[in-house]
Amino acid sequence: MPKRDMKSRILDVAQELVQVRGFNAFSFHDLAARVRLSAPSVHHHFPSKGELGRQLMARYRAGFGARLADIERRARDPRRRLSRFLGLFQETFRLGDRLCLCGMLATEYATLPRPVRAEVTAFYRDAEAWLARVFAGGRADGRLTFAGSPASAARTFFGALEGAMIAARAFKDEKRLTSAGNWIIQSLARGRTA
Amino acid sequence: MPKRDMKSRILDVAQELVQVRGFNAFSFHDLAARVRLSAPSVHHHFPSKGELGRQLMARYRAGFGARLADIERRARDPRRRLSRFLGLFQETFRLGDRLCLCGMLATEYATLPRPVRAEVTAFYRDAEAWLARVFAGGRADGRLTFAGSPASAARTFFGALEGAMIAARAFKDEKRLTSAGNWIIQSLARGRTA
DNA sequence: GTCTATAAGATGATAGAC
DNA sequence: GTCTATCATCTTATAGAC
Numbered sequence: 281m282p283k284r285d286m287k288s289r290i291l292d293v294a295q296e297l298v299q300v301r302g303f304n305a306f307s308f309h310d311l312a313a314r315v316r317l318s319a320p321s322v323h324h325h326f327p328s329k330g331e332l333g334r335q336l337m338a339r340y341r342a343g344f345g346a347r348l349a350d351i352e353r354r355a356r357d358p359r360r361r362l363s364r365f366l367g368l369f370q371e372t373f374r375l376g377d378r379l380c381l382c383g384m385l386a387t388e389y390a391t392l393p394r395p396v397r398a399e400v401t402a403f404y405r406d407a408e409a410w411l412a413r414v415f416a417g418g419r420a421d422g423r424l425t426f427a428g429s430p431a432s433a434a435r436t437f438f439g440a441l442e443g444a445m446i447a448a449r450a451f452k453d454e455k456r457l458t459s460a461g462n463w464i465i466q467s468l469a470r471g472r473t474a
Numbered sequence: 475m476p477k478r479d480m481k482s483r484i485l486d487v488a489q490e491l492v493q494v495r496g497f498n499a500f501s502f503h504d505l506a507a508r509v510r511l512s513a514p515s516v517h518h519h520f521p522s523k524g525e526l527g528r529q530l531m532a533r534y535r536a537g538f539g540a541r542l543a544d545i546e547r548r549a550r551d552p553r554r555r556l557s558r559f560l561g562l563f564q565e566t567f568r569l570g571d572r573l574c575l576c577g578m579l580a581t582e583y584a585t586l587p588r589p590v591r592a593e594v595t596a597f598y599r600d601a602e603a604w605l606a607r608v609f610a611g612g613r614a615d616g617r618l619t620f621a622g623s624p625a626s627a628a629r630t631f632f633g634a635l636e637g638a639m640i641a642a643r644a645f646k647d648e649k650r651l652t653s654a655g656n657w658i659i660q661s662l663a664r665g666r667t668a
Numbered sequence: 669g670t671c672t673a674t675a676a677g678a679t680g681a682t683a684g685a686c
Numbered sequence: 687g688t689c690t691a692t693c694a695t696c697t698t699a700t701a702g703a704c
Contacts, residue, residue, distance in 0.1 A: 286669080304499045305585045307697055321670050323699065377584060383637070387581040389644045390571060391499045401644060427660045428653065435641065436654040440630060443577070443637025447629065450583045450595060459622065460630040466621045467661045480687080501679060515688050517681065 287325050289315050294336055299378035303333055303388050303396070330393030333385075337399035340381045341406060344368070348410045358418030359465055362437070365411065366461035369441050373454055382407070383442040408434045424468045437464055481519050483509050488530055493572035497527055497582050497590070524587030527579075531593035534575045535600060538562070542604045552612030553659055556631070559605065560655035563635050567648055576601070577636035602628045618662045631658055 293314045297306040308319040308329065315322075326332035351364040372378050382403040389397060411434035418424030426433050444460035487508045491500040502513040502523065509516075520526035545558040566572050576597040583591060605628035612618030620627050638654035 300584050302496070302498060302582055302585065304496060305582065308699085309697075317669090318671060319698085320672085320700080324669060327699090329698065379581065383640065384581060386640045386644050387573065387578060388496055388499070389640075390494050391496065397644075404641060404644070426657075428657055432653050432657060435650055436634065436638070436657045439637035439641050439650070439654050440634035440658075441637065442640065443633035443635070444630070446577065446580045446583075446636060447598060447633050450580045450591075450598070456629055456633070459626050460633050463620075463622055463626060463630045464634075464658075502681085503679075511687090512689060513680085514682080514690085518687060521681090523680065 286315070286317075290317075290322060290325055290332075291336055291339060294332060295340065295381060296375075296378065298333075298336065299372070299375075299381055299384055302384055303329075304391055330396060333393065333396040334399055337381060337385060337396060337403065341399060341403045344403070345406055345410075348407075352410075358414050358424050359469060361414045362411075362465050362468075363461075365414075365437075366441065366458070366465070369445055369457055369461070370454065373445060373448060373457055377449055379445055379449060380442055383445060386442075404438070407438055410434075411437055418468070426468050433468075437461075440464055480509070480511075484511075484516060484519055484526075485530055485533060488526060489534065489575060490569075490572065492527075492530065493566070493575050493578055494570075496578055497523075498585055524590060527587065527590040528593055531575060531579060531590060531597065535593060535597045538597070539600055539604075542601075546604075552608050552618050553663060555608045556605075556659050556662075557655075559608075559631075560635065560652070560659070563639055563651055563655070564648065567639060567642060567651055571643055573639055573643060574636055577639060580636075598632070601632055604628075605631055612662070620662050627662075631655075634658055 290311065294306075294311055297311060297314075308322050312319045312322045322332075326335065347368055348365070351361055355361045355364055369380060372380060382400060385392060385396065385400045386404070389400065392400070408431065412430040415424060415426065415430035415433045419426070419430065440460055441457070444457045448454055448456035484505065488500075488505055491505060491508075502516050506513045506516045516526075520529065541562055542559070545555055549555045549558055563574060566574060576594060579586060579590065579594045580598070583594065586594070602625065606624040609618060609620065609624035609627045609631075613620070613624065634654055635651070638651045642648055642650035
């Protein structure tokens with residue numbers, strides 16, 4: 281078996297480039313050079329930059345969804361699930377100067393090709409739906425107390441992590457991410473582990 | 475008196491372009507066309523794109539600081555001050571598809587010229603220092619209750635608004651911004667107005 | 669699948685006339 | 687201060703050979 285499919289390798293490198301620099305700040309040449317190909321060879325795998333972006337975000341969303349399913353299986357306490365959700369962001373941060381792909385692309389939203397936009401909003405919906413279920417469950421068994429709807433709490437939490445990550449990178453300070461996440465999780469603790 | 479200095483007009487348009495599209499997704503030609511100049515004429519006022527970005531962010535930071543001073547003068551209650559802070563973001567959102575200039579540039583941080591970066595982090599420090607004073611004051615007179623340091627609360631709040639704004643724009647839904655801000659402000663209310 | 673060659677247009681920036 | 691002309695470079699993408 282070869283180490284890896286070339287298409288996947290291109291996506292890996294493209295993902296890093298977008299997470300670090302943004303969709304509008306890398307070129308096919310940048311990308312090609314890092315996988316040791318020519319720019320037209322990249323075009324062979326991805327006919328346009330928009331299509332590359334779409335597939336990139338689709339793959340990221342699928343992978344993220346799998347991680348969430350994994351968390352759900354392994355952690356039962358709602359606060360623990362939220363901590364693990366935060367953990368996914370910390371993991372990305374530690375990869376080095378990267379933002380959440382979704383946060384980066386959402387910031388560039390106004391300039392993105394339509395199909396990429398659709399993947400970005402789909403990512404928001406997936407992540408927020410999962411979080412809303414955690415919040416709703418936590419409220420149902422009395423382990424979480426919070427104002428407003430589970431959906432609203434989910435959006436606030438997810439948005440807070442996206443925003444904290446942007447600042448954390450600029451300041452090269454992971455604590456900005458960690459403490460923002462924990463600050464919100466703690467403010468939800470009215471249950472037994474409070 | 476002429477309506478306005480050309481340099482200011484250029485900065486106004488550049489600010490909108492950056493807030494909507496990002497620093498890497500507009501050109502001198504775009505900018506020049508909107509103020510009815512040629513691209514080289516813009517260069518006459520701003521020798522490089524980096525210098526334009528720096529002056530843009532410096533002006534934005536000064537203006538934001540003035541707004542904060544104004545809030546401090548007119549509102550005494552800490553929760554009211556936080557609401558007014560949120561109001562600044564709502565105001566920007568209503569200008570149409572714009573992000574906070576600081577949030578946009580922080581996301582593009584990896585690709586920014588150094589002097590622009592310095593202005594971005596300075597903006598964070600200014601905004602967070604102001605918020606931290608509000609949080610500290612609120613805790614001191616018992617009108618706010620929250621976990622951790624005022625500085626940590628300030629960072630969380632500011633980051634949450636930046637993140638919420640990004641999502642609010644993608645979904646064209648101001649409530650995403652408003653409810654995120656209010657969700658946090660409410661979770662701080664243990665005082666008389668709770 | 670990968671390459672070289674190339675197109676067609678954009679980009680940040682400069683020179684020099686008015 | 688504003689313009690036209692120009693530059694070198696970059697960008698996305700295609701054509702066609704190997």
